[in-house]
Amino acid sequence: MNGTSAAITCEGVRFRYAADAGEMRFDCAFAAGTITALVGPSGSGKSTLLNLIAGFETPQVGAIRFGIEDLTRAPVAERPVSMVFQENNLFAHLSVFDNVALGLSPRLRLKPDERGIVEDALASVGLSGYGARLPGQLSGGERQRVALARVVVRRKPVLLLDEAFASLGPALRADMLDLVASIQADRGMTTVMVTHFPEDARRIAPHTVFLAGGEVIADGATETLLGEDTAPEAIRFYLGTTETR
Numbered sequence: 001m002n003g004t005s006a007a008i009t010c011e012g013v014r015f016r017y018a019a020d021a022g023e024m025r026f027d028c029a030f031a032a033g034t035i036t037a038l039v040g041p042s043g044s045g046k047s048t049l050l051n052l053i054a055g056f057e058t059p060q061v062g063a064i065r066f067g068i069e070d071l072t073r074a075p076v077a078e079r080p081v082s083m084v085f086q087e088n089n090l091f092a093h094l095s096v097f098d099n100v101a102l103g104l105s106p107r108l109r110l111k112p113d114e115r116g117i118v119e120d121a122l123a124s125v126g127l128s129g130y131g132a133r134l135p136g137q138l139s140g141g142e143r144q145r146v147a148l149a150r151v152v153v154r155r156k157p158v159l160l161l162d163e164a165f166a167s168l169g170p171a172l173r174a175d176m177l178d179l180v181a182s183i184q185a186d187r188g189m190t191t192v193m194v195t196h197f198p199e200d201a202r203r204i205a206p207h208t209v210f211l212a213g214g215e216v217i218a219d220g221a222t223e224t225l226l227g228e229d230t231a232p233e234a235i236r237f238y239l240g241t242t243e244t245r
C-alpha cells in the first residue's frame with residue numbers, strides 16, 4: 001500500500017485495557033488523503049484509538065481497515081503507518097542523519113543513493129546541515145522536524161500524530177502544523193492528528209472526529225463542529241472549558 005492513501009475505517013471496534021476497565025467503542029472513518037483532527041476531553045480515548053490504528057493495541061471485537069485491507073491484528077511493522085508522538089521519537093545516541101535513515105533501513109545499511117534521500121528530507125523540514133548533531137543538541141521543535149523528516153522518507157500512506165506539537169509555543173506549533181500540511185499536500189497521506197487545541201484543528205484539518213467517554217460522539221466538518229456558534233452542545237462545553245486554559 002506504500003505511496004497511495006486509503007481511508008481508515010474502524011467498524012464495531014470494542015476495546016478495554018483490562019477485564020474490569022470500561023469498554024471503549026469506536027465506529028468511525030478517516031477520509032483518504034485528508035487531515036482529520038481527533039479531539040475530545042482528557043481520557044476520552046484519543047490516544048487509545050490512535051494506538052489501535054497503529055497496532056500498539058488490538059481490539060477485542062471489530063475491524064480496523066486500511067482501504068479494503070483488514071489489518072486489525074497485523075503487527076505494527078506491517079501497517080502502512082508512520083506515527084509521531086509528543087516526545088521520544090528519536091534515539092538519543094544516534095545522529096540526526098541516522099535517526100532519519102532508520103526510516104529507510106532499520107539496520108542503517110543505506111544504498112549510496114539513499115543518503116541523498118535522507119539529505120533531501122532534512123532539507124524539506126528546514127534542517128539542512130544538522131545531520132551530524134545528536135537529538136540532545138536540538139530544540140524541541142527541531143527534534144519534531146527530524147521526526148517529520150523520517151515520516152517523509154518512510155513514505156507510508158498513513159500519518160498519525162499524537163499531540164506531536166503540544167509542548168511547543170503557539171507560533172512554533174503553527175509553523176509545525178503548516179509543515180505537516182505541506183508534507184501531507186505533497187504525499188496525500190491519510191492523516192489523523194490528536195490535539196487539545198481547537199485552533200490546531202481549524203488551521204489544517206478539514207474534518208474533526210470528537211470523542212467523549214471512549215466513543216465517537218460527533219464527526220463532521222471542523223468549521224461546523226468546532227465553530228463557536230455551530231458546535232453541538234456537548235462540544236461547546238468542551239470548547240468553553242479548554243479555550244480559557
Ligand SMILES: Nc1ncnc2c1ncn2[C@@H]1O[C@H](COP(=O)(O)OP(=O)(O)OP(=O)(O)O)[C@@H](O)[C@H]1O
Nearest residue numbers: 017018021040041042043044045046047048049196
Ligand atoms: N495502558 C493503559 N492501561 C490501562 N488504562 C489505560 C492505558 N492507557 C490509557 N488508559 C485509560 O484509558 C482511558 C483513555 O485514555 P487515552 O490516553 O486514550 O485518553 P486521551 O483522550 O488520549 O487522553 P489525554 O487527552 O489526557 O491524552 C483513560 O481512562 C486512561 O486512564
